[in-house]
Amino acid sequence: MADRFKRCTKIGYRTERDARVALVEAIIAKNRGRNQRKERRVYECPICHRWHLTSQPLPPPSPPA
């Protein structure tokens, strides 16, 4: 497969499952006061096609078709 990777500054997870595990861990860390982040959901990135965590309640806008 061609390397379509584009620069993305966020941590990316290869699968939704991996991202959800990381999300749960982030929430646990936050509840313990070890993390100032507030991620609440995961989404598939249209740029790097990996999964990211986000604090935004809504999905990012879809790119134009």
Ligand SMILES: [Zn+2]
């Ligand atoms: Zn990305």
